[in-house]
Amino acid sequence: MQVKKAVFPVAGLGTRFLPATKASPKEMLNLIDKPLVQYVVEEAVNAGIEQILFVTGRNKRSIEDHFDIAFELEALLHEKGKQDEAMAVRSLADLVNIFYVRQKQALGLGHAILCAREFINNEPFAVLLGDDIIDSERPCLAQLLDVYRHWRGPVLALEQVPMEAISSYGCVKAKTIAPRTYEVLDMVEKPKLEDAPSDLAIIGRYILTPDIFPILERQQPGKGGEIQLTDAILELSKSRTIYGCHFEGNRHDCGDKLGFLKATVDLALKREEFREDFTAFLQTKVCRI
Ligand code: UTP
Secondary structure: OOOOEEEEEOOOOOHHHOOOOOOOOHHHOEEOOEEHHHHHHHHHHHOOOOEEEEEEOOOOHHHHHHOOOOHHHHHHHHHOOOHHHHHHHHHHHOOOEEEEEEOOOOOOHHHHHHOOHHHHOOOOEEEEOOOEEEEOOOOHHHHHHHHHHHHOOOEEEEEEOOHHHHHHOEEEEEEEEEOOEEEEEEEEEOOOHHHOOOOEEEEEEEEEOOOHHHHHHHOOOOHHHOOOHHHHHHHHOOOOOEEEEEOOOEEEEOOOHHHHHHHHHHHHHHOHHHHHHHHHHHHHHHHHO
């Protein structure tokens, strides 16, 4: 069965980015000229996703507005002769079919996915986390879908991270079965350095199958008192093989202030319109250190 639906859990509190996230969602933080969430929606659309469900919480109204038609703004832009800008604003509303469900309490990522159960029904689906911005030639999600189509099972996006950073991630023990493709043998959420089975971290892109839902329903709170998606996938691995895709591309952790800064600089340097001036500016700064 083809993967046509994607779930975007955006109900987290974004505590690492306070006070910026006090009254507006982390997913709407602006990276150069687009909010984070738009990069991720575009990745999903470019990978062939046709329907997106946002699992939202309090303070997330601006995400809905961003992907909605803004009649007044469009009319004003037309009046001022800004036809390109008007088209850019409208194209966002036409990008993809978007649906919303509310996670009433932020009980964890696993619980947020459970809120998507009715929408997903009995189909395989993608999950994309808005924090992870992945700069790649082929969309990261499309790479995961290649693995799904070949191996017919749930797929996790994997990245090799420095060992001293592994405690910030879900981590896997895995066996290589094809180039950049793994069979996942074990998983642990935010392990202590000495308990980490490898330096392969789980990144915010997943292909899941609907048999995850009954497991999530029974799932008890894990690390941090939250219902963890990793725990549920580990449980699922007892009944079916879970795969890992070591995707090609450069990931930025934009849920973290330093990661966000690095993403801004990296993406700006890739933009033709900024490259020369911005490089010269950075050189003056670096020379002073
Ligand atoms: P994070 O662990 O990054 O949490 O969640 P967070 O609240 O967004 O940010 P910090 O850590 O407090 O700064 C990973 C993803 O899961 C979603 C978040 O929105 C984010 O996309 N999430 C998390 C939910 O949708 N609901 C939850 O209850 C928890």
